Amino acid sequence: MRYPMRRTGLVLASVVALTASACGSADQGTRTAAEGYPMTVRNCGRDVTIEKRPEKLYVIGGEAGTLVHAAGGTDRIGTFSPLAGEPLGDAEEALKQRTQAPIKSSKDISREAIIAASPDLVVTYGLNEFGPEDLAEAGIPTLVISGYCGGFGAGQSDVTDPLGELFSDVETLGKVLGTGEQATRAAAGLRDRVEAVREKARQTPPANRETAAVFVATSDSPLGAYGRRSMVHQQLEGVGLSNVFEGTDERYFEPNTESLVSSAPKRLIALYEPGDIDEKSVREALTGRSELATIPAIAEGRVLVLDFYYSGHGTLAVDGIERLAEQLGG
Numbered sequence: 001m002r003y004p005m006r007r008t009g010l011v012l013a014s015v016v017a018l019t020a021s022a023c024g025s026a027d028q029g030t031r032t033a034a035e036g037y038p039m040t041v042r043n044c045g046r047d048v049t050i051e052k053r054p055e056k057l058y059v060i061g062g063e064a065g066t067l068v069h070a071a072g073g074t075d076r077i078g079t080f081s082p083l084a085g086e087p088l089g090d091a092e093e094a095l096k097q098r099t100q101a102p103i104k105s106s107k108d109i110s111r112e113a114i115i116a117a118s119p120d121l122v123v124t125y126g127l128n129e130f131g132p133e134d135l136a137e138a139g140i141p142t143l144v145i146s147g148y149c150g151g152f153g154a155g156q157s158d159v160t161d162p163l164g165e166l167f168s169d170v171e172t173l174g175k176v177l178g179t180g181e182q183a184t185r186a187a188a189g190l191r192d193r194v195e196a197v198r199e200k201a202r203q204t205p206p207a208n209r210e211t212a213a214v215f216v217a218t219s220d221s222p223l224g225a226y227g228r229r230s231m232v233h234q235q236l237e238g239v240g241l242s243n244v245f246e247g248t249d250e251r252y253f254e255p256n257t258e259s260l261v262s263s264a265p266k267r268l269i270a271l272y273e274p275g276d277i278d279e280k281s282v283r284e285a286l287t288g289r290s291e292l293a294t295i296p297a298i299a300e301g302r303v304l305v306l307d308f309y310y311s312g313h314g315t316l317a318v319d320g321i322e323r324l325a326e327q328l329g330g
Contacts, residue, residue, distance in 0.1 A: 035053055035178055036175075037050060044149035046132070048141050048142065049141065051141075053178050056117075056121075057073065057079075057121050057122070058121070058124075059077050059081065061082060061086075061125035062083060063145055063312045065082060066088060067169050067170055067173060068173055069091035070091070070173075070186040070190070071170050071177060072177065072182035073179060074091070074095065074098065076177060077095070078098075079099050079117050080098040081103050082103075084103065085274070085275045086309055087307065087310075087316065089319050101113075106124075106125070106127060107129070111129075111134050115135070115138050115140065120140070120141075121140070121141055121142075122140055122143070123143050124142065124145070125145050125152060126145075126148045143172070145313050145314070146166070147165055147169075147231065147313025157229040162231040162233075163238075166190070166314070166317060167187045167190055168187075194238060194318055197238050197325045210241075210265050210267070211241040211243060211266070211267040212225060212263060212267075212297070213233070213311075214268060214271065217272075217273075217277070218285075219285045223255070224252055224253065225245055225260070227245050227248030227250040227252070227253060228243065228247070228250075229250055230250075230311070232306075235321045236324075238321045238324075239325045240328075244264070257292070260295070265295060266296045268286065269324070270283070270286060270304070270305045272305065272306075273309075279305045306320060306323060310323060
């Protein structure tokens with residue numbers, strides 16, 4: 001049987017509840033301040049303010065996923081949207097445990113879908129029909145992978161040190177997520193792995209250093225190539241090779257046949273997406289083109305093949321430099 005409560009009891013209960021709420025808010029504010037929030041970090045030329053420790057991330061792209069994983073934030077991912085078929089390296093099993101929303105490209109991500117998921121932080125390789133400012137209007141901060149500052153299309157890039165910025169991204173995510181110690185250790189481990197490859201290349205420099213990195217989309221498509229703003233440019237340097245297109249101040253471009261032939265690379269690194277073409281077809285696409293037959297790399301059979309995703313701006317780039325070193329050693 002329910003009994004009516006006296007008015008004075010209601011007032012007293014309200015006062016107690018308000019006091020408890022105020023104390024709770026004050027305690028939460030104290031904890032947040034003690035943890036270093038709100039904090040502001042610099043990302044792609046803009047200041048991004050994180051009001052409190054992020055607990056529900058929306059992560060777009062496998063590269064972003066591997067960086068968050070390295071930084072120790074996998075358990076905070078509320079929604080993970082990798083590209084379909086994208087490899088994730090040693091982060092794969094952990095990332096598979098998060099709620100999945102695979103995409104074919106950034107065009108598959110909508111502002112509305114992100115807002116509906118109510119994340120407190122978005123980490124992405126890029127956005128398409130909208131930008132970070134659109135999410136900021138909804139109170140959602142966004143961090144873009146540094147390697148894609150300036151955009152992720154052909155010719156679009158502000159990056160000058162892709163590997164260095166990869167390590168910095170891990171450390172920045174650690175700072176933002178409050179997992180700084182783990183992130184610092186992870187970044188140091190990645191640096192050590194790259195340095196081990198560089199040291200081996202210094203001790204045993206490869207012959208025929210002049211190299212072109214090209215992208216083969218299909219067996220009869222035009223070839224793309226990579227300039228000095230690309231990750232593969234630094235990967236080539238790391239294994240002791242030199243990029244014949246290092247004078248091109250872009251990430252990616254499409255050279256004409258004459259410029260590719262006249263650059264006379266003694267090696268070719270052929271990048272490809274496994275879902276579109278296989279390794280055998282990649283090699284045939286290069287060796288079967290009569291107009292490329294005079295290129296020393298093709299004439300003398302020095303063509304290496306690398307999965308495109310291992311030249312991106314996530315932690316798989318470190319796996320990629322190790323894979324190139326292994327192929328050169330083999």
